[in-house]
Amino acid sequence: MKxxxxxxxxGSLFSLDEVCGAPATNIYFYSRGxxxxxxxxxxxxxxxxxxxxxxGLRGIVVITTDSNWEPPSxxxxxxxxxxxxxxxxxxxxxxxxxxxxxxxxxxxSWDKDVVLDEFMNIQLIKxxxxxxxxxxxxxxxxxxx
Numbered sequence: 001m002k003x004x005x006x007x008x009x010x011g012s013l014f015s016l017d018e019v020c021g022a023p024a025t026n027i028y029f030y031s032r033g034x035x036x037x038x039x040x041x042x043x044x045x046x047x048x049x050x051x052x053x054x055x056g057l058r059g060i061v062v063i064t065t066d067s068n069w070e071p072p073s074x075x076x077x078x079x080x081x082x083x084x085x086x087x088x089x090x091x092x093x094x095x096x097x098x099x100x101x102x103x104x105x106x107x108x109s110w111d112k113d114v115v116l117d118e119f120m121n122i123q124l125i126k127x128x129x130x131x132x133x134x135x136x137x138x139x140x141x142x143x144x145x
Contacts, residue, residue, distance in 0.1 A: 001016070001114070001116055001120050001121070001122050003015055003016040003017045003020075003120070004016050006062065006092035006093060006094050007074070007077070007092060007093055007094075007095065008077070008090070008091070008092055009074055009077035009078045009080075009081045009091055009092075009093070010074075011074065014060075014090060014092045016060075016120065019058040019060070019090075019116075020118070020119075020120055021118055022056050022057070022058040022118060023055065023056040023057070023117070023118050023141050023142045024052070024055075024056065024057050024058070024115060024116070024117065024118075024123075024137075024138045024141035024142050025057070025058045025059075025060065025115070025116040025120075026045070026048060026057060026058070026059050026060070026113060026114075026115055026134065026138060027060045027061075027062060027113070027114040027115075027116065028040060028041070028045055028059070028060070028061050028062070028112070028113055028114075029062050029064050029111070029112040029113075029114070030061050030062065030063050030064060030080065030111075031063070031064050031065040031066075031069065031111070032063065032065065032066045032067040032072070032076050032079065032080065033065055033066065033067045033068065033069050034111055036111050037111050038083065040111070041061055041080060041083050041084055041089070042083050042084075044131050044134075045059055045061065045084070045087070045089055046084065046087050046089075047131075048131070048134070048135060048138065049087045049088050049089055050087070051135070052135075052138055052139070052142050053088050055142035055143060056142055057138055057142055058088075058090070059087070059088065059089040059090065060089070060090045060091075060092065061080055061084065061089055061090070061091045061092070062092055062093070062094065063076055063077055063080055063091070063092070063093040063094070064094065064097065065097075071094075071095050071096065071097055072093040072094070072095060073093070073095065074093070076093065077091055077092070077093040111127060112125070112126065112127045113125075113126050113127075113134050115134060115137050115138060115141070117141055118141075123137055123141065124137045
């Protein structure tokens with residue numbers, strides 16, 4: 001996957017290159033207006049990070065819209081970061097909705113998981129994916145046999 005640079009909630013920049021070399025990276029494309037998305041950060045991603053972060057999993061939430069389906073702001077980002085507090089999940093937002101290379105990620109760009117390997121190759125792109133499917137692919141990456 002091509003690298004991208006987005007803002008963190010505090011205004012500093014985050015580049016996808018920062019996680020290059022991690023055995024697995026789970027990027028979750030999130031809309032604050034999506035109830036499932038809010039639940040996924042508070043539950044699915046939090047549990048996934050607890051299970052696999054010691055094995056090198058990196059988690060990133062990319063906020064694509066606010067609760068009114070408008071471009072996100074730092075305030076929206078802070079709400080999501082508060083939901084993910086203490087999990088190690090990196091929360092970023094794209095206020096212009098233009099920084100991410102299009103891998104069919106912006107066509108219905110929320111509630112979508114992308115799993116990358118250590119070389120930033122896409123291993124899984126799923127919208128509305130089951131947690132088991134994502135966890136299974138991450139398990140294969142962080143604990144290869």
